[in-house]
Amino acid sequence: MDSPHGAAVTAEGFGLKGPRGWTFRSVSIDAAPGALVAIEGPSGSGRTCLLLALAGRMHATEGRAEVGGLPLPRKMAAVRRISALGPVPGVSELDPALTVAEHLRERALLQRRFDGSLRALLRPRAERAAEARGRIDAALEAAGLDLATLPKQERTSVRDLERLEGLRLSVALALIGRPRLLAVDDTDLKLSDADRAEAWALLRRVTEGGTTVLAVCSQAPEGTTIVRTTAGQDIPAAADADAEAGSEADAQAVVPPAQPEADTEAESGTEAAVGSRPDTRPEADIEAETGIGTGSETASLPESGSGPDSGSKGTGRSGAGIRTNDTNEEGAADALAETGRA
Template identity: 55%
Template structure:
């Protein structure tokens, strides 16, 4: 492949809020061109949303981000043109009925039609056979960078996607992304459902892609030691505090994130979403522990129950918010 200059990624206090709360918040990053960046954190903490935001597919709500010198969200379209996505569920899904060669041919046709700049008149005058050889070379380079050898597949290029192993499917998705010669490539769920050996194989692959000069942004659960790590769960320890008094000017505090309805007692309202669930032995105080509707402060057992309920509801909302935000991005962008 060509040796493009990767995009530097800088973020400070970046956050994205959906209709039901924050997908992620207070995320910072500082990585140079050609870096391997690992977006790490538990499922439901906005990892995919951050990936889509830094590649220009979702609009951040607060904070500052600059990708390749392009400020987000003002230059989102320019960042999209310089980046590509791989292995993102609902966005870059492979068709299990199509073969590897059919996917490559389809993506190359789409790139020629929509991805490249207008060809120069001299290029249009070249013999068709020469143009065909150039397209074949372009595909071969993308496959080599992604480490996918057609000769190693059961039926070569005629192998159906449904017959690919998990790592082979990831390599194919990455090759399709590299056909557009991006300067930044985002890979979702890089280590999902992989063994330790397969995870190391994937990280070695992503290191080699970064070695070509392309910046790699990979979502994962366990980041490698040599990656620039960006975490999406750093603000989850405070929960209610992060969405309450600390909210920046112009952003309304999100009471729903605490898991406590308006009018609850002070003991329930002070619950932190990141706190661990209370011991059931402590929360079972019998019928006398029911909330006092007269306005009196409930007992300790009621406060523990409210804490456990708020933490569980906040965790459920975090999963729902990330899925909802990803669905919005899919509806906007279609297949990348």
Template identity: 45%
Template structure:
């Protein structure tokens, strides 16, 4: 399933659809009865307060957390957890795959390339591939910049670059508006919108989706959390 994004470029990625998706933890429902439908090459903003289940929703969409109820379709089909994990990728997620503050941008990308490249091609065209990975997400920083020195939106984009090395169909990004003023949130959503148009479906979690209006489909989680607590 494909669509045509603004600018006439064919979209890549896979459509993602969830119906009645629910996750339950030891203390009860984390979220409940969430519906979403994002076309191939689309961008969705999952919005909710802390504790509303945003991160768990991303993990469930990526086959990394088992739902208690509901279904997830990728490309219009139900897929097993292994295939879901192969076809999706996580950006930076606290407690899961955080950036190493002592490593540079180049070292992070180089390490991601090592995990994907065969032994014979590991060093072939390395610098060009690092440059392309950063250009794809429009991350304009010196490769020797330490992860600890990145601005919050730059860290989000670096996480996206690392995830995209594996050419996933669905990119899942968490807390994209953390510590950002509204005007910088809006600029980040513009970049994510352009990135989706480059050939990947994106679902990004945030506290407030207002800066994403007109750029992303909004999926509120507040109501799901309220229902879960009843």
């Protein structure tokens, strides 16, 4: 896998205000390309909202920020195309009913459909399959996920994965798109001390490959760029659960408005028609395209009109990206938001 050039992340006086007040405010960041940035703070302090805002998924309301030289919030769509989400609860979660192979195969199919030009889609099948297999193998290696060690190898269901293995799979899925920026939520949640050390070692390896990593955590390790969040002054003191609920409400309230499809096509140079039809080819063709055997499992293909989006919480299976009810509002140019286009 070609080492992507990481995206520098800078922010000054960065803030987001929702219906209940400030979700986060006065955030300053200065991270070089390929840095590991830990977003640290208590539950309900706006950590996830800051993560999504920096990844181009939420519309900030004050201050300035740039990701890879792209100003936020003006260039949110462009930031989405160079970034990818790892595990973010309620946004880009793994589907526990799917197997590891189904997640990988679905992500590879979406990557091929939305990330390539029409000319690339017309390449020989063997060439496309080899590229997909290479992307998957490189992503698994970078995430440190060895399929042979899983209970049922690649046919292991996500529900049977340990927490650390699930994190590795989510990171691998994001890296298939070769993003310049990787955003990971709840990095150290429900991990033992040993697994927490493994998780941070994983993210450091990702940065060594050139990708900038933003990771939400409750306690940042040494050697990371630390950004601390505190709840806004306008939000009344409450229990952590109530504060978290407020942050989720804010997240839904600040989704950027829909853009005309023509505008998004012009910005990305990709025709919306490329990803507008479901893949109805036989299962054997799907296996040949992705290089991942289907075995006795049924291939998981995206439904018509669905695909990764980033403006709101997913409503369907999210192993290959966010599922929403309004995926057409950003057009096909943003369909790769969650697969991480370099």
